[in-house]
Structure formats: structure tokens, C-alpha cells
Amino acid sequence: MEKFTTHTGVGVPLRRGNVDTDQIIPAVYLKRVTRTGFEDALFAAWRGDPSFVLNQDAYAAGSVLVAGPDFGTGSSREHAVWALKDYGFRVVLSSRFADIFRGNSGKQGLLAGVVAQEDIEILWKVLETRPGTEVTVDLEARTATADDVTVPFQLDDYTRWRLMEGLDDIGLTLQHADDITAFEGTRANWRPKTLPAKHWPSETVEPARPAS
């Protein structure tokens, strides 16, 4: 995972609350087998509307999403985070996130910062008054700055540290590879192994046919 210290990019005001994961990415896209390439799926239902914020030239290249409360509610699909990242977002700011979405964001290096709703309103005003305004997100200081406005955001210490070190969960766990290897050395013999594969003798499975 890329280290996150500061990020500067176009801010996108999304004046909607309760943006659930079905709105972020509809279920029809879940049968894909890739982890990338979901940019077209992001907010798919809204992208057809010419007035939708991402369809406006000034915001199209946005990377800091400033959203209403309760962002990311609904299903646990990690595809929601993938779609935001694939589109180019590095940061989402909201006054409240669904737990699972926030957890998935942390695993995928998308910064989900909690900003007081009155500060969200201030950012919206700045971004709407001067479309294309860049927002600088400083993770060390936990602040977001747009023009002359600087607002604080919250992110738990553990997730912040992980993002600043650029450690995904896997990278972090692998720092303890020695502990894992040591643990494996104590594993009792009776604990199962799938290989070499043991079976009862193979038998022919007759295909069922449609009822006539």
C-alpha cells in the first residue's frame, strides 16, 4: 500500500446523506472476477444524470470526496471501496461512516476522515463557489484545507499509523512473520492438513437431467 502523508486534489461536494453501498456500486457489478476496473461502476445509477457532480468538468478529476452523513451503509461489499479508488478518490470526508465501510477503507488505503457536519457544510460552500478548488489533506495533522479554510478530521490512531507507514494489513502482519513461523512450529500433529489430499475412492457422479 502506498504511504499516505498528505494528498492534494480536486474536492468533490456530494450533497447527499445515507449514500449506501448499493448506490456506490450496484450489485450487478459484483460478478466480476477482478479487483480493479470498477471506475465505470462508481455511482453507476447517478452517472447517467448530466447534472450529477462528477459529470461536471470542474469536478470530473476529483480525488477528495466530501459527502453527507452515513456514508457507505448497507452491504459489506468491498467493491464499494475498490470503485472509489479506481475512479481516483484517495479521501472521503463525512460526518459519519458505516462501520464495515470504514474498516474496508482502512484495508484498502482509502482515507475515511470524520469531519463535523458544520465543517462539511463549509467545505461544500468553498467547493461549490469555486468549482475545481483543490483540497489538501494532511494526515499527520489530521486536517483538510480548501483555500483559506482548514478543518480538522478524526481517524483512529491505529489506522492513521498504518496509512502513514503505507502498511496494508498483510504487510503489517508479515512484519511478524517470525512469530507466525514460531507458532507453526508448535502446531500439534493431529491438526488437519489438506495436502496430501486424502479421499474415499473416487466414484462417478451421474449428471442429473431436467425433468421431462
Add this chain to the structure above:
Amino acid sequence: MAGTLAEKVWEAHLVRRGTGGEPDLLYIDLHLVHEVTSPQAFEGLRLAGRPVRRPDLTIATEDHNTPTLDIDRPIADKTSRTQIDTLRANAREFGVRLHSLGDADQGIVHQVGPQLGLTMPGLTVVCGDSHTSTHGAFGGLAFGIGTSEVEHVLATQTLPLQPFKTMAITVNGALPPGTTSKDIILAVIAKIGTGGGQGYVLEYRGEAIRKLSMEARMTICNMSIEAGARAGMIAPDETTFEYLKGRPHAPEGADWDAAVEYWKTLRSDDDAEFDAEVVLEAADLEPFVTWGTNPGQGLPISASVPVPGDIADESARVAAERSLEYMGLEPGTPLRDVKVDTVFIGSCTNGRIEDLRSVAKVVKGRRKADDVRVLVVPASARVRLQAEAEGLDEIFQDFGAEWRNAGCSMCLGMNPDQLAPGERSASTSNRNFEGRQGKGGRTHLVSPLVAAATAIRGTLSSIADLELAGDIDLTTFDGSPLDGVGAPPITETVVDLPMPVPAGAR
């Protein structure tokens, strides 16, 4: 310090204790993989250049997308075929054992683990599927995980986890004839609600649980997730050991003795403290059916469809109104008068050999109601073979049911087995969400016995409703084989079939 079963298993897998808000790192004994939640995890490994750390603790099968008809022909649905093909390519590339469609050990991932003897007491078991809680029936800690976590386990064989709370669910006494473990769990969910278990690991205990067969215990633990719980567990005992002994991957000789000695310590201490406790009297239970669109909306079959106006709690009332509208049910209708179009017998909840035997005992020599479609889908190909060895397939076909190949099938309708809009099912599966079994489909969750009786009468029914109930011994639905069936369980010699393990993997 006294501990619960869940705490003991947790402690035994602690690679590293977290400090300062950091989660604990737990070792994972067994990782089950299927085609839907794994492709992006394998892609993640590929992009990062990481191998699967322990292919020898990993096993994959094809279940969610697989057809239950014409399995020798190419899968018609292109996206389903792509997911299956992707799993096959990933298994080859990363050296993971895979049981593909057509293989005798293919089937629903939560049947494959137990039937091969891979699922044992005292393990940590994970899978990118919420019904992984099934494996807790053996006395291990088993839970579903997301795709990032699937990748994490593939890469490290561990998971960082925050501690959970524990809840004891004690079921006293003996189940009345005609009720099953499915009725226990539906009653538990109706009692504590679909969010009642959130943040908890549930431990089922008490006389009624001890008396259950291994497969009946799996049914209970399977649906722990429907109460919102992280996992469900049952302490291992002689029933557990008996089920495991002689299975292909069960320990042998001195390893078996050492294992049993350890497994016997896997119980909550008498003075262990649970964060919450729930008590049920088995004698009070009746066959349960759901009437709404979440598994907590269930009632005894003798009840009537609820009248929302009678529900005091506003959010429950609004939810009931919405559910009844979707389900197309008139408040006050006796549940026994609700007519169904389809009966689905199968799934990781109730698609095992004992479930099929129970159904066969009820339907033997009878004929299904004319306008009801009956699907019998074994949980695995091995279950199908066993049922055929016992002659159950002929009983089902004489009854008028369709005898299918193994898989998740109509439980979630990712394959062609779906309800049509407005169609109503009695289903032995686990979720009655809107559209779960097909867009606009209406699902009533039931036990295998209720499914069988419903298939005969065409309306939601228990076996007590059958006209010829007198000739059925209500006490014999314990999963034992039918009278006059000579075929023993499969006990042939186990054969080793090593997988080619590519260079670089261990």
C-alpha cells in the same frame, strides 16, 4: 482463570497479543475457498507477488454458481462460468487443492470440510462465506470473512481480530417428536432477533443440544449468522468424535489419542462467565416457519400470520407491514393455509444425508401435491452418492421430486435454480430475504420434516398434519437410515492423491 470454550480456542491460536488498540493476531487452521469471494483475493496476491503461505491448510470447491443439472456440459451462464474457470486457474497457479464439479468431493464448502474430516474440534476455520459458522458445531471457532481477509489468510495464514463477547444459549430438556434442530435455531433467532447476536460468539449447550447428532448440530451453528453473531459453537463430545473417526483426514493412531485427550478439555468451565445468557425449553418447541423477509420473523406452525396492528413496537410494526406486503400474505391467515409452489430441500443448512433420510421417511410411498415443484439438492456429490446407495433417490423420484446434483442451488439462486417472481417456496435453507431465491420470490424457512409434509399437502404443514401420520413413528427422525436399508456409510480405504505443488509454494 475460568474460561469459555470460545476463549480457550482463541487463546490456543494466539500468535501475538495486540497492544495499545492493536488487534490480536490469530492463527488459522483451515481456510475454505469457493469461486465467488476468492478471485480478487488471488489477484491481490498476484499483484503483490505473494505466494499462498500454506496451501496445505487451504481447500477449494465449486458451489455457489454450479448448475445442478447437466453438470457434464459447459456452464451456460457466462459470468458463472468465468468465476468457476477463474477459481480453477487460481488453484492451479497457487497449488491449492480444488474439488471441481463432477468430483465426488465437490459440493457446498461447509459440507466438504466436515465430510473429509478436515473440520475438527478446537480449530480456527475461516471462509469468504458467512455460513462458515457451521463448522463451530465441532467445537472450533469458525466465521465468515471479507475478500481482503481472504487474501490476508492466503498470504499469512493469520488474521488480526478484535476480541468478541460470549453468549450462552442453553436448550434444556428433550425436543418433542416432529421437531428438529432447525426449529431450535429458528426459535432462537425469533427470540433474540437478527441483531441479537451482534458482536457475540454463541455457545449452544444443554441437554437438547447434547442429544443432537453431529449434522443436526451443524444446522444450528450454521444459522448463528442469521442472529447477527460472529460465530456459533458446541463443545465436542462422543458424538463429535464418533462422527470424525475414520474420515479421510481424521487423525490416526497416537495422533487420534492425543487429539481426543485435548478435545475433551474443550468445554466452558463450570464457573466461566458469559457476557449474556439465553435459555430455551425444548419441550415448548413446535415446528417453526418464517412468515416474513428476515429469519427472525418466524412463528410456530400452529400460529397465524401476524397482524401488524397488534405489534406495539413501531419499527417492528413497519417492518412487518413491509414484509407481509412483499410476501403477499393476509394478516391473520393460519400459517397452515399458506399454499406454496416450490419445496426446496438442500443447502449448507439442511442438505446433508440425515436431512435427506428424514425427508425420505416421510415421503416414502407417497406422491407430492400435484401443483408443487419439489427440488432435492444434496449438499455435496458424496452425499448424493450415499443417498443413492441407500435408495433415497428412488424414493424421491417416485414421490415426484427432482433429484439434483450438489451445490448451493436455490438457497441463493446464483445458478439457474430460482423462484419466478411471486412464486412461493418452503425452503430448508437459511435466508428469506427479498429476492434471495429469485427476483420477487417469496421464501418460508422450514425444517426438512416441514418441507416434506408441505410437499405432500401443498400448504405449510408439519408431519402431524399428515393423514397417515399414524403409520409414521415420530421418534425415528434422528437421521438414522431407513428400515430395510442395508447400505452402510462409506468406509472404504482412504487413498492418498497428492496434488502437484508448484515450485515456490511450501
